[in-house]
Structures are given as structure tokens and as C-alpha cells.
Amino acid sequence: MSHISPMQWDFALASQGLPSAQPPAQPPRLLLVDDEPRLLQSLCELLKNRGFILVTAQNGHEAITRLNSEPFDLVILDLRMPDISGQEVMDYMNVHKIDTNVIVTSGDSGIEAAISVLRRGAYDYLRKPYPREELLKAVQNALQQRRLAAENKQIAARLESSERIYRHLVDSSPDIIFTLDHRGMLTFVNHRVQPLLGFNAEDLIGQHYADLVHARDMERAQYVFSDGQQQQRWSRNIELRLKSRHLDDEGRVFSVELMSISFATQVKPADGEPQRPDRLGIYGVARDITDRKRADELIAYQAYYDVLTDLPNRVLFKDRLSLALLQAKRKKAGLAVMYVDLDRFKVINDSLGHHLGDELLQQVSVRLKGCLRHSDTLSRFGSDEFNVVLPELDTVQDPTRVAQAFLDALRVPFELGGQVIHITASIGVAVYPKDGESVDDLIRNADLAMHAKKSQGRNGYKFFELTMLNQSFEQISVESGLRLALSAGELEMYYQPQVDVKSGKIMGAEALMRWNHPQRGFLGAGAFLPFAEESGLIIAISDWMLEAVCRDLLAWNTLSDDRPYLSINLSPHYLDQGDFYDKLKATLERFQISPSQLEVEITENICIRNPQAAIDQLHMLCQLGVRVAIDDFGTGYSSLSYLHRFPIHVLKIDRSFVMTIEDDTQQFPVVLAIISIAKGLGLKLVAEGVETEVQKRYLEQAGCQTFQGYYYHRPMPQRALMGLLLSQSIH
Ligand code: C2E
Ligand code: CA
Numbered sequence: 001m002s003h004i005s006p007m008q009w010d011f012a013l014a015s016q017g018l019p020s021a022q023p024p025a026q027p028p029r030l031l032l033v034d035d036e037p038r039l040l041q042s043l044c045e046l047l048k049n050r051g052f053i054l055v056t057a058q059n060g061h062e063a064i065t066r067l068n069s070e071p072f073d074l075v076i077l078d079l080r081m082p083d084i085s086g087q088e089v090m091d092y093m094n095v096h097k098i099d100t101n102v103i104v105t106s107g108d109s110g111i112e113a114a115i116s117v118l119r120r121g122a123y124d125y126l127r128k129p130y131p132r133e134e135l136l137k138a139v140q141n142a143l144q145q146r147r148l149a150a151e152n153k154q155i156a157a158r159l160e161s162s163e164r165i166y167r168h169l170v171d172s173s174p175d176i177i178f179t180l181d182h183r184g185m186l187t188f189v190n191h192r193v194q195p196l197l198g199f200n201a202e203d204l205i206g207q208h209y210a211d212l213v214h215a216r217d218m219e220r221a222q223y224v225f226s227d228g229q230q231q232q233r234w235s236r237n238i239e240l241r242l243k244s245r246h247l248d249d250e251g252r253v254f255s256v257e258l259m260s261i262s263f264a265t266q267v268k269p270a271d272g273e274p275q276r277p278d279r280l281g282i283y284g285v286a287r288d289i290t291d292r293k294r295a296d297e298l299i300a301y302q303a304y305y306d307v308l309t310d311l312p313n314r315v316l317f318k319d320r321l322s323l324a325l326l327q328a329k330r331k332k333a334g335l336a337v338m339y340v341d342l343d344r345f346k347v348i349n350d351s352l353g354h355h356l357g358d359e360l361l362q363q364v365s366v367r368l369k370g371c372l373r374h375s376d377t378l379s380r381f382g383s384d385e386f387n388v389v390l391p392e393l394d395t396v397q398d399p400t401r402v403a404q405a406f407l408d409a410l411r412v413p414f415e416l417g418g419q420v421i422h423i424t425a426s427i428g429v430a431v432y433p434k435d436g437e438s439v440d441d442l443i444r445n446a447d448l449a450m451h452a453k454k455s456q457g458r459n460g461y462k463f464f465e466l467t468m469l470n471q472s473f474e475q476i477s478v479e480s481g482l483r484l485a486l487s488a489g490e491l492e493m494y495y496q497p498q499v500d501v502k503s504g505k506i507m508g509a510e511a512l513m514r515w516n517h518p519q520r521g522f523l524g525a526g527a528f529l530p531f532a533e534e535s536g537l538i539i540a541i542s543d544w545m546l547e548a549v550c551r552d553l554l555a556w557n558t559l560s561d562d563r564p565y566l567s568i569n570l571s572p573h574y575l576d577q578g579d580f581y582d583k584l585k586a587t588l589e590r591f592q593i594s595p596s597q598l599e600v601e602i603t604e605n606i607c608i609r610n611p612q613a614a615i616d617q618l619h620m621l622c623q624l625g626v627r628v629a630i631d632d633f634g635t636g637y638s639s640l641s642y643l644h645r646f647p648i649h650v651l652k653i654d655r656s657f658v659m660t661i662e663d664d665t666q667q668f669p670v671v672l673a674i675i676s677i678a679k680g681l682g683l684k685l686v687a688e689g690v691e692t693e694v695q696k697r698y699l700e701q702a703g704c705q706t707f708q709g710y711y712y713h714r715p716m717p718q719r720a721l722m723g724l725l726l727s728q729s730i731h
């Protein structure tokens with residue numbers, strides 16, 4: 001047996017002009033089979049040192065054993081052997097699919113033997129004795145044939161797998177990939193078309209592209225495609241709506257990239273005929289951009305519309321207003337801008353939850369729209385602010401009519417999540433050209449008029465007046481001034497007595513804040529506390545207030561053994577701060593004031609963000625001995641439902657109800673209802689804002705005990721109250 005190194009074999013192959021396979025091929029393995037030891041020996045001699053691995057077998061059995069145990073590239077097989085013939089060995093190889101080339105050597109001179117082995121698949125047949133060169137040549141040829149066959153197989157396998165890869169790539173592309181022939185017929189389309197458009201790729205082959213294009217885009221498609229069929233090196237990008245078999249789809253939008261390709265014409269021209277030019281076809285990639293398109297549209301929509309109500313937003317409103325202004329100027333006509341703001345919307349929104357709050361805004365927008373003409377523009381600027389342009393005014397009567405229609409439309413209660421909601425609005429109106437000539441001026445002045453309406457009592461409309469401009473400048477200065485007011489000692493607590501109707505005695509007082517403003521003079525709480533709430537300054541102000549009232553209360557106690565109670569108003573933001581209870585307790589302790597002398601007034605706004613935390617703190621207050629009063633009862637939303645949740649001792653009838661009592665021969669059912677609720681729940685009643693004898697009498701007869709209002713006393717400074725208390729203790 002002989003071995004040569006793989007390197008040498010590689011070189012041998014290369015010298016024969018064969019492509020060398022990589023990695024370097026193993027040296028060929030040869031099995032030499034002959035029963036005659038001498039012949040076998042000379043065969044070995046002949047083949048050794050030629051880069052083969054040689055294995056010998058001295059009979060058929062041994063040959064089969066060898067073939068079973070290791071692979072061979074070539075068998076040189078003697079035909080006549082005593083145990084098993086060469087034919088039988090070959091039969092065995094065929095049955096067991098042993099893939100090896102075979103060269104048969106035989107002393108047999110008859111042609112039958114040769115035929116029988118060639119039929120069995122032998123590569124060559126050599127008659128003994130054969131010339132050495134003949135054998136060497138046969139061996140070389142057999143090995144080369146085998147090598148080529150193996151290489152072919154490999155190439156075929158590689159081609160098949162690369163074809164599979166390309167197919168896979170094409171089919172798993174997110175895009176539809178297709179080719180069209182010169183007539184526009186589909187010659188290829190990948191499987192992506194199935195999920196995207198619902199068509200079977202195979203069914204589409206041979207169909208015209210027009211069958212896939214949406215009718216709306218057909219003209220454009222035809223223009224572009226026919227263009228592409230004329231020119232070489234042509235490419236184009238076009239957006240097309242394609243037909244879809246999916247039921248819910250009325251055409252998806254695709255961005256289609258097209259490129260010309262040339263198909264070589266198959267038919268060879270006859271002699272003398274000119275070669276026909278290659279036919280042009282089109283290669284295309286269609287990308288589904290439906291979702292992006294929709295997103296684009298949505299973004300464009302959102303730039304100009306309010307998504308919640310579908311109304312124009314501020315940008316579009318201003319645009320429409322400026323157009324309307326141009327026209328009004330040209331036609332010398334009037335125009336009105338209205339600013340509509342819902343009253344107490346924040347409270348409703350906070351207590352209903354934002355979802356129902358949104359629904360309320362939608363219902364409001366529908367109602368407002370119903371009051372307008374087609375040419376009017378209603379828009380939403382955000383939160384609960386709606387704006388209107390009324391172009392081409394005839395008379396000032398016009399905005400009045402619309403404003404009244406708005407108020408009437410809102411008067412009908414809203415139904416939301418099974419609850420009945422009442423809402424009102426404050427409306428400001430600015431008229432061109434009287435109140436302004438520019439977009440911004442008109443909007444601002446309508447806004448000012450709306451705010452003026454708010455501060456004068458909501459639920460109504462107001463036209464812009466020049467004085468409002470000055471007031472608005474003052475408001476801005478309030479916010480900045482308020483920061484300084486605390487440190488400058490400009491805040492002061494006033495007290496309004498609460499009087500027992502039978503005895504006429506002052507039982508306690510409500511603390512009300514005042515601001516001695518350096519420029520604007522004396523300001524009531526309503527003129528600045530709302531700003532403090534908005535700016536967050538209310539926390540520091542409330543801290544100061546706690547100290548101030550405790551100090552004052554301590555002074556009251558020095559006057560007599562009477563212990564009048566003191567009632568403070570609690571900002572919801574203050575209660576929302578987690579440390580409110582601790583602060584209050586510490587302050588009472590520091591001043592050594594009995595908690596039973598203190599009352600806190602809360603409104604339903606108290607449970608803005610974290611109702612449970614607020615309720616918990618109130619419960620702790622109660623345990624401490626502080627009483628809780630419900631302020632402004634009946635004016636807000638869900639008055640009854642929260643009575644259960646809070647620990648309450650006192651109910652204050654709001655001034656707005658007391659105000660309605662003008663004549664004590666009449667019945668005032670709301671007032672009576674509130675009084676009976678308080679009685680039913682065992683709460684103490686305080687009537688607030690009592691200004692007249694009539695009101696006092698009616699309320700007293702209805703069962704009210706304690707009164708607070710101008711009829712008895714206005715809010716007064718500490719010193720004035722001290723005087724009152726002192727004189728009361730002497731009498
Ligand atoms: P409120 O608690 O409902 O206070 C009653 C308001 O009605 C007070 O206005 C009071 O001056 C006024 N008033 C009392 N009797 C009569 C009357 O017979 N006729 C009329 N027309 N008005 C009467 P004020 O002081 O401007 O307070 C407004 C609101 O500001 C208060 O409403 C209260 O919610 C809040 N507030 C006042 N002081 C404080 C405070 O120290 N802290 C907090 N957080 N809020 C305060
Ligand atoms: Ca109050």
C-alpha cells in the first residue's frame with residue numbers, strides 16, 4: 001500500500017487543468033482485488049507512489065468486507081475468482097448502493113464477460129494481460145470522471161440552494177416584487193402579494209397589471225407604465241392604490257419603484273434578418289405605505305383639528321378668522337369673535353374622571369355647533385374653551401342671539417355615565433372693527449370679556465369694553481405682587497361673625513383673607529386667592545394663615561370665658577399636601593388652642609386628586625376634635641354623594657340660595673330641601689350671605705339657627721371683632 005501527501009495530489013489535479021476543490025481533496029482510495037498474489041503484487045508495484053491510498057483484497061469475500069468497512073473511489077476488480085466472481089461483487093455493490101467506480105480486469109477473451117460488467121456499471125474493462133500504460137490511463141480517467149461527477153453534484157446542490165435562498169429572500173421581502181413583460185403582463189410576483197392583497201401569486205402570473213390597480217389611480221398608472229416600456233435605463237417612483245381581496249380594505253396604498261429591464265428575444269433571427277432589439281419589461285418593488293399614509297394624514301389633521309371634538313384648532317381658527325377679516329374689510333361688514341368657557345369644568349372633570357369629561361366636551365361641541373350657521377366657525381382652543389367666528393355681521397344683535405342660543409343649549413342637562421350633569425358657560429364677545437382689527441386683538445378681547453363675565457358671576461355673556469384691558473393688566477400684576485405680599489406683611493385675616501338667631505350672640509367667626517395691596521387698595525379673597533391656587537402660592541399663604549388665625553384666636557380667649565369658635569377655609573391643594581394634618585396639629589399645640597375651637601370649611605373640590613388621602617386626613621382631624629363644615633353646599637356637582645364619605649358636622653347654605661329669598665310669603669324648595677337634608681343627617685346649619693330681614697325670617701322659620709351675613713356683620717379686622725366680643729361679654 002502506498003500513500004502520497006494531499007499536496008501532491010492537488011498539484012497533480014491542477015496540472016491536469018482541473019479546478020482544485022477546496023478544502024484540498026483526500027488522496028483517492030483504490031481497492032485492488034485479485035486472487036493471484038503475483039498479479040496483485042505487480043498491480044501494487046505499478047500504482048504505488050502515485051498519490052493513491054492502496055488497499056488489497058485476495059478474493060471476493062475480502063473485497064466485500066473492505067467495501068463495507070471503508071469508502072473507495074475506485075475498485076480494480078478481477079473477474080474470475082474462486083469464491084465469489086467479480087460480477088457477484090458488482091451485484092453486491094449495486095444492491096448495497098456502494099458508490100465506487102470499477103475497472104474490471106479479466107483473462108476472459110469473450111465479449112459476454114465485458115458486456116456483463118459494463119451493464120453492471122463498470123467504468124472500464126481491461127483484458128489481461130494489459131499494458132501498464134493502459135491501466136494507468138484507465139485509472140486516471142476513472143478517477144477524473146468521478147471527480148467531475150462529484151463536482152457537478154456539488155455545483156448543482158449549490159445552485160439549488162442558492163436558488164432556494166433567493167426565492168426565500170424574495171418571498172420573505174416585506175414588499176411585493178414583480179416583473180412585467182412588454183405588454184404589461186405579470187411574469188413574476190412573489191408570495192408577499194397574498195397577505196397584502198389576498199391574491200395567490202401563481203394565479204396572477206399572466207394577468208395584466210391593470211387588474212391590480214385601483215380605478216382611481218389607473219390613468220396615472222397607465223401613463224407611467226407605458227413610459228417605462230419605451231425606454232431603456234428608465235426608473236420611476238409612483239404612489240398607487242392597489243386592489244385588495246380583503247373585505248375590510250378598500251385599496252391599500254403602495255409606493256411602487258419601477259425599473260426597466262430587457263428580456264433578450266428568444267427567437268434567433270433567420271439568416272439575413274436583422275437581430276430584433278431586446279424587448280423591454282419592467283421590474284418593480286411595491287411597498288405598502290398605507291399605515292404611514294394614514295399616520296401622515298392624521299398628523300396633518302392634528303395640525304389643524306382638535307382630535308377630541310373634530311373641531312378646528314387654534315391654528316385653523318386663526319387662519320379662518322384672518323380670511324373672514326379680509327372679507328369683512330373688503331365688504332365693510334362687521335364680524336364677531338366669541339370666547340366660550342365652561343364654568344367649573346375643572347371640578348366636573350376631576351370628579352367625573354377625564355374619560356367622561358372628554359365625553360362632556362364632545363357633547364357640548366355638538367350642541368354649540370347646532371346653534372351656528374354653516375358659514376360660522378366653531379373651534380376648540382383646548383381644555384374647556386371654545387371659540388367662534390361669526391363673519392359678516394349684520395347688526396350687533398347677531399352675537400347676542402348666538403350667545404343666548406349657546407346658553408339655552410347648555411341649559412338642558414347632560415347625561416354622562418348614568419349621571420345628570422348641569423353645566424353653564426361664560427361667553428365673551430369682541431366685535432370687528434369696534435373692539436379690534438387684528439386676529440390677535442379680537443381673540444384677546446373676547447377672552448377678556450369672557451373673564452370679566454366669569455368674575456361677575458358666571459353663566460352669561462358679556463361684550464368687550466375698553467376698561468377690561470386695564471383690569472387685565474392689573475391681574476398680571478396681582479400674580480407677581482402676591483409673592484411679595486406675604487413677606488411684606490400685606491395679607492391680613494378678617495373675621496365675619498356667625499350669630500345665633502335666638503340670642504343674637506356671636507358664637508364664632510369665619511376667617512376670610514384680605515390683601516392690603518399697595519396700589520390697588522384693599523382686595524377681597526376672591527380677587528387674589530384664585531391666582532394663588534393656580535400658582536401654587538396657596539401653600540405658603542395657607543401656612544401663614546394657620547399661624548395668623550391661631551394667634552388671633554388666642555387673643556379672643558383672653559377676653560372672657562366664652563370660647564367662640566373659629567372657622568377657616570381650606571384650600572384643596574393645601575389638604576392635598578400630605579403633611580397638612582401634622583402642620584395643623586403642631587400649630588394648635590404650639591398656641592395651646594383646643595381643637596374643639598376650630599372648624600374647617602371644605603367644598604366638594606376638596607377631593608381633586610387624591611380623595612382617599614383627603615378623607616383620611618379629615619378623619620384624623622375629627623378624632624383630634626376639629627369640626628368639619630361643608631361650604632357652598634348645593635352649588636357644585638354630586639353634593640349628596642360625598643356627604644357619606646366625609647366626616648361632617650356643619651352644613652353651610654350657600655349665598656346663592658339665600659339670595660333667591662326675596663319674599664317670605666313664597667316657598668323656596670331648594671332652601672327647604674337643604675335644610676331638611678341637614679336635619680336628617682343631624683348636621684348643624686349655617687346660613688351664609690344673609691343680607692335682609694326677609695331672608696333671616698324665612699330661614700329662621702324653616703329651622704335655621706346660625707346666621708352669617710351682611711345683615712348682621714361684614715367681615716372685619718381682628719381689632720373690630722375683639723371689640724364686639726368684648727362688649728358681648730360685658731352685657
Ligand atoms: P366663602 O367661604 O363662601 O366665603 C364667603 C364669602 O361671601 C366671603 O367673600 C364673604 O366676604 C362673602 N359674604 C359674606 N356675607 C355676605 C353677604 O351677606 N353678602 C355678600 N354679597 N357677600 C357676603 P370673600 O372673603 O371674598 O371670600 C371669597 C372666597 O374666598 C370664600 O368663599 C372662600 O372660599 C375663599 N377664602 C376666603 N378666605 C380664605 C382663606 O383664608 N383661605 C382659603 N383657602 N380660602 C379663603
Ligand atoms: Ca367659607
Ligand code: CA
Nearest residue numbers: 631632654688
Ligand atoms: Ca360659602
